[in-house]
Amino acid sequence: MADPRDVLAQRVTAALGAAFGPAHAGADPLIRPSAFADFQSNAALPLARQLGRPPREVAAELAGHLDVTGVADPPEVSGPGFINFTLAADWIAAQAQSQLADQRLGSPAADPSQRVVVDYSGPNVAKELHVGHLRATVVGDAVVRILEYLGHAVVREAHLGDWGTPFGMLIEHVLDIGEEATYDQLAAGEITAFYQAARAKFTADPAFADRARRRVARLQAGDDETMRLWQVLVADSMAYLTATYKRLRVTLTSDDMAPESFYNPLLADVCKELEADGIAVMSEGALCAFPPGFTGRDGAPLPLILRKSDGGYGYGTTDVAAIRHRLVDQHANRIIYVVGSEQSQHLQMVFAVAREAGWLTGGARAEHAVIGMVTGADGKRLKTREGEQVKLAALLDEAEERAAAVIADRYEDPARREQIAEAVGIGAVKYGDLSVARDSSYAFDFDRMLALTGNTGPYLQYATTRIRSIFRRAGLDPDAAQGQVRIGEPAERALALALLGFGSALGQSAEDAEPHRLAAFLFDVASAFTTFYEECPVLQAPDEATRESRLALSALTLRVLSAGLGLLGVPVPERM
Numbered sequence: 001m002a003d004p005r006d007v008l009a010q011r012v013t014a015a016l017g018a019a020f021g022p023a024h025a026g027a028d029p030l031i032r033p034s035a036f037a038d039f040q041s042n043a044a045l046p047l048a049r050q051l052g053r054p055p056r057e058v059a060a061e062l063a064g065h066l067d068v069t070g071v072a073d074p075p076e077v078s079g080p081g082f083i084n085f086t087l088a089a090d091w092i093a094a095q096a097q098s099q100l101a102d103q104r105l106g107s108p109a110a111d112p113s114q115r116v117v118v119d120y121s122g123p124n125v126a127k128e129l130h131v132g133h134l135r136a137t138v139v140g141d142a143v144v145r146i147l148e149y150l151g152h153a154v155v156r157e158a159h160l161g162d163w164g165t166p167f168g169m170l171i172e173h174v175l176d177i178g179e180e181a182t183y184d185q186l187a188a189g190e191i192t193a194f195y196q197a198a199r200a201k202f203t204a205d206p207a208f209a210d211r212a213r214r215r216v217a218r219l220q221a222g223d224d225e226t227m228r229l230w231q232v233l234v235a236d237s238m239a240y241l242t243a244t245y246k247r248l249r250v251t252l253t254s255d256d257m258a259p260e261s262f263y264n265p266l267l268a269d270v271c272k273e274l275e276a277d278g279i280a281v282m283s284e285g286a287l288c289a290f291p292p293g294f295t296g297r298d299g300a301p302l303p304l305i306l307r308k309s310d311g312g313y314g315y316g317t318t319d320v321a322a323i324r325h326r327l328v329d330q331h332a333n334r335i336i337y338v339v340g341s342e343q344s345q346h347l348q349m350v351f352a353v354a355r356e357a358g359w360l361t362g363g364a365r366a367e368h369a370v371i372g373m374v375t376g377a378d379g380k381r382l383k384t385r386e387g388e389q390v391k392l393a394a395l396l397d398e399a400e401e402r403a404a405a406v407i408a409d410r411y412e413d414p415a416r417r418e419q420i421a422e423a424v425g426i427g428a429v430k431y432g433d434l435s436v437a438r439d440s441s442y443a444f445d446f447d448r449m450l451a452l453t454g455n456t457g458p459y460l461q462y463a464t465t466r467i468r469s470i471f472r473r474a475g476l477d478p479d480a481a482q483g484q485v486r487i488g489e490p491a492e493r494a495l496a497l498a499l500l501g502f503g504s505a506l507g508q509s510a511e512d513a514e515p516h517r518l519a520a521f522l523f524d525v526a527s528a529f530t531t532f533y534e535e536c537p538v539l540q541a542p543d544e545a546t547r548e549s550r551l552a553l554s555a556l557t558l559r560v561l562s563a564g565l566g567l568l569g570v571p572v573p574e575r576m
């Protein structure tokens with residue numbers, strides 16, 4: 001099967017060469033959705049500017065060279081110089097037919113396949129996951145799934161914050177309360193309380209603060225007993241993190257941690273290398289890189305601090321060592337940092353240093369997939385009434401409770417209800433997040449996320465269950481449907497055409513690390529299906545051929561929606 005955008009692009013490219021010579025064959029065919037047809041090409045507009053000719057005239061000449069026989073009606077020039085395409089119903093039907101027969105549902109595997117490191121979630125030991133981590137986790141996981149589906153070799157890496165001065169006070173607190181109590185608290189997610197108790201003693205009790213500082217020194221020196229206690233903290237936090245990832249249905253496991261401590265032994269060498277290359281210089285007692293193009297308010301070059309004047313290393317040093325490791329040792333072609341917008345400048349400086357150092361060369365890419373803020377109704381960072389960070393677990397609990405209320409009257413069996421409420425609740429929160437462009441902020445709103453209509457998780461889940469119920473009533477297996485697709489009604493045409501966009505939706509989502517594009521595509525498909533369902537009786541179709549075709553279109557819709565939701569990490573319950 002072929003995506004109409006790709007086919008039209010090829011034809012326009014051929015016509016560009018034929019009409020204006022090979023020099024113009026490389027121009028972007030600029031295929032876009034059209035208000036008056038299915039698609040349009042805007043290629044004539046920039047070309048006319050280049051040639052200094054009227055755009056409609058250039059468009060007419062281009063259209064004269066276009067061969068779309070069998071694919072679309074003869075192209076029409078419209079507006080300032082657009083070329084409009086209306087696809088032929090038979091062509092759409094044939095494409096839908098082969099999409100139905102295709103395991104990959106018309107999304108070709110990426111060629112070449114790349115090695116991609118995705119740095120996401122950004123958890124910290126002895127810190128609770130809050131709603132800010134939700135996005136960096138859920139978006140990163142969708143990006144990972146999409147890239148893997150397209151055939152890329154993906155390395156999941158959570159840059160776990162497990163090192164630094166707070167560990168002195170945290171370890172002393174473990175000694176005070178005991179290892180068992182530590183486990184009980186951390187694994188159960190009572191992490192903020194644990195952290196705050198340590199912090200409170202640190203500020204109030206000078207003797208404790210003193211012990212904490214000595215403990216940091218022993219940690220840095222690699223003292224055995226200190227390392228063991230530190231490991232207890234890490235392991236207890238991992239128990240909490242893995243449980244939460246599992247609950248969130250996120251594919252991160254403890255094997256995917258690339259903790260800060262891992263880079264610790266590499267830091268001195270990285271500093272040495274950068275200093276030898278002249279990229280890092282001493283400034284006021286600290287070793288710093290001053291990547292070009294970064295200046296402070298006063299116009300002075302901004303430093304990325306690599307070694308503090310006390311000899312210690314920091315967050316920046318670790319990130320520089322991490323990017324070196326990813327590019328030089330792991331041979332990544334692409335690194336995607338799914339991290340909050342407040343770390344933008346930091347990451348851009350790290351990338352700039354990697355470029356200067358010659359690690360980020362050739363076709364390799366490092367990119368910051370910026371994550372925006374989750375806010376309350378007031379547009380400010382989401383907080384509890386007490387002004388604290390909203391715990392992820394509390395949020396998920398509430399989502400499940402509310403989802404249970406939504407579906408309560410439909411299920412007698414409490415176990416079943418709970419199972420579906422879980423899928424709907426978690427799905428609603430994840431989809432609510434994934435449907436928003438990842439770099440814009442959004443207001444967290446249960447009512448919006450759980451609505452059964454509109455661009456929501458439950459709406460999409462519900463569309464799949466409706467299709468399943470059609471097949472149940474017919475006594476048929478949707479996975480086996482392979483009937484002949486015919487396009488008659490406008491709603492059939494619109495649905496089939498929407499479905500053909502799966503490949504490009506995935507391609508775009510992968511290229512820009514933007515899962516919301518896939519979400520928007522799925523919503524389009526579900527909306528087209530809703531109209532189809534209202535206007536085109538499936539089981540009561542006027543004749544057997546139409547019924548077979550409508551069943552085939554329904555089955556294809558189910559497969560595309562299920563696959564797409566799966567790639568977003570949104571569960572698809574069989575009934576709702």
Ligand code: ARG
Nearest residue numbers: 119122123124159161319339
């Ligand atoms: N743990 C960090 C934080 O809580 C996020 C890590 C992001 N990734 C990175 N390579 N810096 O802010």
